[in-house]
Amino acid sequence: MTLSYLNLxxxxxxxxxxxxxxxxRLIIQQSPISRIQLAETSGLAPASITKITRQLLKKKLIKEVDIQQSTGGRxxxxxxxxxxNYQVIAIQLGRTSVNIELYDFGGNSLVFQRYPLTDFTQxxxxNYLINLIELLCSEHSKKIKNLVAISVVMPGVIDSVNGIVRYTPHIDVKNWPLAEVLKNxxxxxxxxxxxxxxxxLAESYFGSTQNVADSILIRVHRGVGSGVIINHQLLMNHNQSACEVGHIQVNPLGERCHxxxxxxxENQVVNAEVEKKAKRLLEQGYVSKLTPDQCDIVTICNLANQGDDLAxxxxxxxxxxxxxxxxxxxxxxxxQNIVLAGEITKSPEILLDTINSALNSQSLKQLRENVSIHCSTLNDCSAIGAFALVQQSLFNGSLLMTMLEDKK
Ligand SMILES: [Zn+2]
Known part of the structure; x- marks a missing residue:
């Protein structure tokens, strides 16, 4: 403790x-902003602002613009x-597919491609990922001025500090040093x-939780995952995993989980489980527009919105x-915010009503009064999460310094 403080x-x-x-970060979030405003907001000396902006200008990370004063004059x-001027390749590795996306530094998607995933060894x-990255680079070379980073996200226990995949449910891995492989x-x-x-993290940079310090995102898909943002930072523990919300017991009499x-x-709410329940209730004779052949989660949400009792x-x-x-x-x-993502959010009103009434009876009044629950505004099937990791390293300065020190 003392030692790390001294190091700092x-x-x-x-x-x-x-x-x-x-x-x-101030320039991104408050632009256009003058050097005087930057000095005032940051507390740094004007000479430091001049030096920093000069280097950022040289690397074409920022530009100068003329703003007409409301009082007239110069x-x-x-x-x-x-x-x-800079691009990032962001990849979401799903259980059966790979979404690969090219972004500019503002998080604007320039190319989106989806490929099947059929190789399940490390x-x-x-090799498949490397081939897909090479393919994207050659097919879209005109859109890539300076490729600065590649970022990959996937389910499981991922050591993002050391760039190592410790466990992912669909690929047999053994301390997969993926970041180092891609870097080299x-x-x-x-x-x-x-x-x-x-x-x-993406929701807190680009989505609905930009203006709050503390938020939690829960995504329901094939599993249930979550990410906790505290004071604008992603909560991480020694093992790089925190808040395994999917394995909270919600029904002691429920079925056995893996x-x-x-x-x-996870056993109660994932898409496959809701679909299985639908089939079981249809077999028991429930009257519904759902049929055993047409009861996927999106159909269930659509019919629920139209008033179907079973849905x-x-x-x-x-x-x-x-x-x-x-x-x-x-x-x-x-x-301050809880954000839900996944297919089930296509029926937002019914879902949020039910969650809010559970919250009203099962949480402390003083705490729940401050909480707003809503559905994500981002596409959870895009690779925006992978881009958010790059944004994080720009905002903490590590990637920014690498770029500024690059003599190219
Ligand atoms: Zn479990």
């Missing part, structure tokens, strides 16, 4: 990195971020991370179970 105060390089990061020079999956192969910065944690416990949230019952049941977990999270973390 003694590390002039780190202070420099944090100052550059702060100025770059236009004042302000600064804006410039996104089109070596084959790695393509000579760019490389990042790996958990898909849902990264999506929570983790060994009974009645885990509504299924969404409410999922909402009650999600509500129990949400109430626990509110009691523990007291976030």
């Amino acid at each position: 105060v003694g590390n002039a390089e780190l202070v420099k990195q944090l100052n550059y990061a702060m100025i770059y 236009p004042a020079v302000s600064i804006e971020a410039q996104f089109e 070596r084959l999956a790695q 192969k393509f000579n760019v910065s490389a990042f790996v991370g958990n898909d849902v944690q990264s999506l929570a 983790c060994g416990n009974f009645g885990c949230l 509504q019952k299924l969404i409410k049941n999922a909402g009650e179970n999600l509500g129990r977990a949400v109430a626990m999270l509110v009691n523990i973390f007291n976030p």
Whole structure:
């Protein structure tokens, strides 16, 4: 503890990195902004602002713009971020598909491609990813001015600090050093991370939780994952995993989960489970527009929105179970926002009503009064989470310094 504190105060390089990061972040978030405003907001000396902006200008990360004063007179020079000179390849590795996307530095998607995933060993999956990246680079070379980073997200336990995939449910891996492999192969910065944690980060940079410090995102898909943002930072523990919300027990009498416990949230609300329940209730004679052949989660949501009793019952049941977990999270973390993502959010009103009533009866009044629950505004099937890891390293200054020190 004492040692790391001494390291921090003694590390002039780190202070420099944090100052550059702060100025770059201010320019992105408040642009157009003048150098005087930057000095006032950041507390740095005007000479430091001049030096930092000069370097950012040289690298074409920012540009100067003339802003006409409302009082007339000479236009004042302000600064804006410039996104089109640098690109990032972001990849979402799903269980059966790979979504590969090219972004500019502003998080604008330039290319989106989806490929099937059929190779489930570490070596084959790695070769496949390298081939897909090479293909994207050659097919869209005109859109790539400077490829700065490659980022990959996937479910599982991902050590994003060391860039190692420790466990992912669909590929047989053994401490897969994916970030290092990609860095060496393509000579760019490389990042790996958990898909849902990264999506929570993306929501806080580009989505609905931009204006709050504390939020939790829960995604329901084939599993249930979550990411916790505290004071604008992704919560990470020693193992790079935190808040395994899918294995909170919500029904002690429920079926056995693959983790060994009974009645885990994941077992109650994932898409396949809701679809299985629909089939079972149809067999029991429930009258509905759903049929055993047409009862996928999207159809269930659509029919629930149209007033179908059985479809509504299924969404409410999922909402009650999600509500129990949400109430626990509110009691523990007291976030300002809870964001839901996944197909089940296509029936937002019924889902949110049920979750809110669970929250009202199962959480502390003083805590829940501050919480707003809503559905994600981002496409959870895009690779925006992978891009968010790159944004994170720009905002903490580490990638920014790598770029500024590059003599190219
Ligand atoms: Zn479980």
